[in-house]
Amino acid sequence: MAESQWDEPQLRTLVPAVIGVLVRRGAEFAAAEDAVQDALVEAVRVWPDAPPRDPQGWLITVAWRRYLDAVRSESSRRHREVRVEAEPEPAPGEAADDTLRLYFLCAHPSLTPASAVALTLRAVGGLTTRQIAHAYLVPEATMAQRISRAKRTISEVRLTEPGDVTTVLRVLYLVFNEGHSGDIDLAAEAIRLTRQLAAGIEDDEVAGLLALMLLHHARRPARTGTDGRLVPLAEQDRSLWDTRLIAEGVEVLQNALAHDRLGEFQAQAAIAALHADAQTVEDTDWVQIVEWYDELVRLTDSPVARLNRAVAVGEADGPRAGLAALSELNPGLPRYTAAAAYLHERAGDRAMAARLYAQAAAVATNLPERDHLTRRAAQLNAQLRDAL
Structure with missing residues (x-):
């Protein structure tokens, strides 16, 4: 060999x-x-x-x-x-059962999300403590302590009943959203682990999460410019999207939706599929996207889903309609101000949009996002000066 x-x-x-x-x-x-x-x-x-x-x-x-x-x-x-x-x-069946038990054990409700992620990457993913520490940009000793505490927490846990699939999926989605840091691509690792879980359990939400990951990952090459800057969805070069991953994600999603047991990850994947299906931003079926956000809100009542729905309403029915939907939400929500800035810009109120973009940049926790919002505020302010 x-x-x-x-x-x-x-x-x-x-x-x-x-x-x-x-x-x-x-x-x-x-x-x-x-x-x-x-x-x-x-x-x-x-x-x-x-x-x-x-x-x-x-x-x-x-x-x-x-x-x-x-x-x-x-x-x-x-x-x-x-x-x-x-x-x-x-036997093969026993090995599959062992793997599923580990998924459920490592995502046990007694663990914090950070500990569950670390233990899943180590015990199920097979990563070393050093690799996990580098991926999360923390000292190896810190990660070793986190993993040791997690092991102690679940040392007496005996899984005599089926585990909570929803908790496992949330842990895997946390891993996926960390993206790529250090020498380990956590997004790719999350996809691998979700594929493994999907092979061992028949669950439409597992398939929904896998489809969502594949569809999001397909757009990854276009999300960042050659200078490292964040590229918004509407401005991405869609020729860079991975059509193979999109096709696989759509197929996985369609098979799950055919069972008519809708869950939140399937709804999110459906929204991602509609974005992936549009050849240009103008081709995006915003009306259907709003309908899927309605389903997602019904399933989760998530404030974040409601905020994203407001932006979609602004695209489907006009920015004023989007701002009206946004006004019903808590202004303290993450990205609320950025969403308001975008909708005001779409409505032609560049002065208000510039102020809101600057405010959003001041509270952004993600550096590429902060840079993007700052640049957008500067661009609008320059346009306003030129118009004088």
């Missing part, structure tokens, strides 16, 4: 099943996860020169030995009984 046949992402796909085997053999989750991480390090070192015939079996054997070594080294566990190493390897 050539070295290129076993790159790191492929290796990580084996992690959940291997952890599951160790847990079923009697290992505690935290100890099993540590042992598997040790085995991964060994695999990266050994496999290029001596690739195994059975990669998963190799990882199970090495991880189990590492676990036994750790147990034997602790005097308090000297007499603990462990199962023999000759236990048969898991």
Whole structure:
């Protein structure tokens, strides 16, 4: 087997099943996860020169030995009984069940969202603590502490009933929205993990989230200019969009919608699909987008969904209608001021729009977004000066 046949992402796909085997053999989750991480390090070192015939079996054997070594080294566990190493390897169904249990365990409601994300990336995604720390731009020691606390929190959790799929999906969506930092592309990692989840469970909302990720990810090459500046959807070069991902996302979404069990991720994916379907910004079916936002608001009653709906109303029925819809919302909502600025600009009130863009830039937490809003305010102010 050539070295290129076993790159790191492929290796990580084996992690959940291997952890599951160790847990079923009697290992505690935290100890099993540590042992598997040790085995991964060994695999990266050994496999290029001596690739195994059975990669998963190799990882199970090495991880189990590492676990036994750790147990034997602790005097308090000297007499603990462990199962023999000759236990048969898991059948495909058992491996899938093990993987699903890990998804639910790592997204357990007792964990904070940040801890759930970190533990999911480590135990299900197979990333190292260093990789996760670099992706989230925090010191490795900080991330190690976060993961250790998460392991302690769920150390006594036993999943005797099906886990909460909604919580798992929210954790995966948090990962996806982190995008790309350091040497790990978290958006791509979230898509990989969601594909894995979709392969192990029949759930229309899992499919909806996968479709949403694919459709958003398809537009990624056009979101940033060559100078690093944020490019709004209306100004993006649509020839840069990945049509293969769009086609896959639409197909996944259509299959889910056919079951008539609508959920919030399916509704969001439908909105994304309508944007992706438009060859130009003028071709966008804003009326249908408003209808899907109506469905999303009905499902979630989310203030953010209501704000986005107001902008869509401004496109479908005119900016004054959009501003009327926006006026019904709390001005303290994130991006409220930016939305108001855009709608006032569309309505021709450049002075008000410039003031609001500047206000929005002052409170923006995202640097590219802040730069975009600042530039827009400056452009409008320049236009106003030229008109004098």
